[in-house]
Amino acid sequence: MTRSLFLAPVEPHAGTSLLSLGILDYVLRKTRRVGIFRPVILDQSVDKHDKTIELLLHHFHLEQTYAQTYALTTSEANELLARNQYDQLLNRIIAAYQELERRYDFVLCLGSDSNHELSLFEFNLSVEVARSIDSRVLLLSNGHGRSVDDIAATLQQIRDAFHAKGSPVIATVVNKVEPERVEEVRSGLIADLAIAADQLFVLPGDPVLASPMLREVAEQLNAEILYGSDQLDRQARRVMVIAMQMDHYLDRLTDHALLVTPGDRGEILLSAILAHQSANYPPIAGIVLTTSERPSPALARLLDGLPKIPPVLAVNSETYETATDLSRVRSHITVDSPTKIAAALQLCEQYIDGEALEKQYGQIEPRGISPRLFLYNLSQRARSNRRRIVLPEGEEERILRATEALIRDQIADITLLGDPTTIQEQVNALALDLDLSQVQIIEPGNSMRLAAYSQTLYELRKSRGLTLEQAHDLMLDVSFYGTMMVYKGDAHGMVSGATHTTAHTIRPALQFVKTRPGISIVSSVFFMCLEDRVLVYGDCAINPKPTAEQLADIAISSADTAQLFGVEPRIAMLSYSTGDSGAGEEVERVRAATELAQERRP
Incomplete structure (x- = not known):
């Protein structure tokens, strides 16, 4: 059964894009079969696309064309009304919705989101559409600069109108409230509207979202x-x-x-x-x-x-x-504003209980682990068990943008390797919202740990002819320094490869970190986030032609890694031949590796 949620903005500029992002981000953890629908769009939105629809289609890579997201334009709707064909108007909306209902597990319906107060027609149409498609209603209100009494009076009137038509309002979101008033507004509205605490969500205004680009x-x-x-x-x-x-x-x-x-x-x-x-x-x-x-x-x-x-x-x-x-300049969340998108998702994650909301509109059956759920679970696990990650390429733009997101979302503690002045200049030039006082910055050549790290590397590699002076020179390299931080326990992990090759990145680990007991070979895995699932590929970066013994080890290591990251491992051993149809050294090597892997992990 398709679940639908009708998002009904009560005032202009309430934050439809923000809330739509948060809702779909949650739903897509359960299923990829998600659609969006706005019954009537503005005429100009046909050629110059509706910003919210465009944002949702592109950010979430939805399998839906723009033309499939709406039923009518305002001109078409007005023409039907002028001919006294209101029933025909509703029929076209219902027909367009049912097309989506046949294809998707969940449909998010967007009410009128005009820049002015809703007309009586727009409001009545929203109420009638929600009833006609049997959709649960989520109200969205703009609470900026308003008293609790004012917000409550408006919401009560809207709630009564939907209930009178048989469309239950399952929850209400009040957005853009002054941060210091969030609890006051929340407790006041729960009392005034006589609703349960899990049916009201109050979001503070966010300067990132309010500030125009x-x-x-x-x-x-x-x-x-x-x-x-x-x-x-x-x-x-x-x-x-x-x-x-x-x-x-x-x-x-x-x-x-x-x-x-x-x-x-x-x-x-x-x-x-x-x-x-x-x-x-x-x-x-x-x-x-x-x-x-x-x-x-x-x-x-x-x-x-x-x-x-x-x-x-x-x-x-x-x-x-x-x-x-x-x-009067209005700020919008658009496809080309990743900082705003991230801020919106973080705000929804922090202030809206997705599970409580889902219970109101009907549970969606998960279809395996989706890429979004995979990434969400990783973020949640990282937040709950926060670790320090060293990023050797600390002066690179992509690394700094990633650091901005990691610090903002409180996912990890970060160490950047590089020149502090250069990093600060890059942050300023990129206009990043990144407070470097929250980041550890180390320039290897000026580090207090340089001598100790050099001595450790010398002790580990002196049997291979490495001198202390050579160890010192190697430790000036950010890849060696970052790897030594992990080896010595000064960081829990390292992420590199933005500007360095794979060989340069892994060489220090191969030299002195070594493999864990029982594993004969170092290997790599790629997590491939496809449209509807997550696959783990190993080994695509280090071993071009492993032996059967090594291939079995790679398979087992890949399975362990997959399980560690929440992906249920089912191993497929790949060769150029399927089943028993082929023969030759390559095929026999894969067959032998499969038998070895099954023996070790029955």
């Missing part, structure tokens, strides 16, 4: 991009109108501030860029020049020769008008 600022202000077109994924956390002298405003700069200043104030533009590049001032989001003035030719020539200039936008409006326009 520079790309959104440029689009909504129709601004000209003078510099930094490749850095428009920066977020503007605060708007600062700058009209004072340099000495007075510099000390007021904050992280991710968007500066607004008249276009003829070249000294402010230049000093702001230099402050952004300086290690002594926080990185800014960008600069908006107003009043249709642009940098003079001499200043433009100077700026063209400077590195790492933050985004500089230009508009024709006056400064005050521009500041007012900026206050």
